[in-house]
Amino acid sequence: MSVPFRNTKITISDADFYFKEILIKNLIPPFDTVVKNCNNGYELIHQLHRKIEDVFFIDLFTPIMSGLEAIRYIRHTGNTTPIIAYSATYQEDIAKILSEIPSVFYCQKKVAILTDIYRNYLLNPIKKYEDYLQEWAQQPAEVIAYMQRKEENAYTPSLVEIQIMKLTYNGLSNREIGEDLNLSTRTIDTYIARLSKKIGARNKMDIVRFYVQHGYYNSSD
Numbered sequence: 001m002s003v004p005f006r007n008t009k010i011t012i013s014d015a016d017f018y019f020k021e022i023l024i025k026n027l028i029p030p031f032d033t034v035v036k037n038c039n040n041g042y043e044l045i046h047q048l049h050r051k052i053e054d055v056f057f058i059d060l061f062t063p064i065m066s067g068l069e070a071i072r073y074i075r076h077t078g079n080t081t082p083i084i085a086y087s088a089t090y091q092e093d094i095a096k097i098l099s100e101i102p103s104v105f106y107c108q109k110k111v112a113i114l115t116d117i118y119r120n121y122l123l124n125p126i127k128k129y130e131d132y133l134q135e136w137a138q139q140p141a142e143v144i145a146y147m148q149r150k151e152e153n154a155y156t157p158s159l160v161e162i163q164i165m166k167l168t169y170n171g172l173s174n175r176e177i178g179e180d181l182n183l184s185t186r187t188i189d190t191y192i193a194r195l196s197k198k199i200g201a202r203n204k205m206d207i208v209r210f211y212v213q214h215g216y217y218n219s220s221d
């Protein structure tokens with residue numbers, strides 16, 4: 001379904017003020033749009049009596065009343081106006097729900113993507129929306145695969161290295177760590193230098209961050 005190129009009236013429902021301002025600025029100049037501004041689904045449905053919009057832009061995760069609830073309500077009233085619904089990441093369950101609702105374009109919450117969907121899939125449909133959705137749906141799988149590869153390649157520190165990280169976390173100097181572990185300061189310097197290289201740490205703060213992020217601070221060692 002396409003809408004006219006000129007004097008297109010848009011309603012936006014999004015609680016993120018700054019994102020919404022950027023989106024509006026990107027919509028108005030090239031497309032000559034008039035915008036009705038809402039902060040959540042509740043505000044949106046209470047303005048439905050003013051049936052002036054040609055397109056809805058709806059953030060699916062807004063306070064008070066979610067975008068998904070608002071979309072269901074809009075369609076329940078018989079309003080068939082096209083809806084561009086968006087979220088920060090692809091949600092498979094939401095995608096399935098929205099696929100069963102007519103004239104809803106589900107996409108990622110990025111200004112460039114939203115304006116592309118609006119311009120090239122709705123105003124002047126020169127692209128296949130199904131191709132975009134399929135590509136976006138693959139992103140979570142790619143992220144999971146990346147995290148699995150990262151976890152598989154993650155370095156597992158030795159007991160001594162964990163002890164050194166723990167004492168570093170507690171704020172001890174290299175000399176104090178050496179005294180606690182009955183090792184020379186030079187040996188501790190060498191351990192820390194080698195550990196830093198293995199985990200990609202640039203300083204002691206990075207070592208502490210690695211120690212916390214990987215859960216070693218819970219260790220009783």
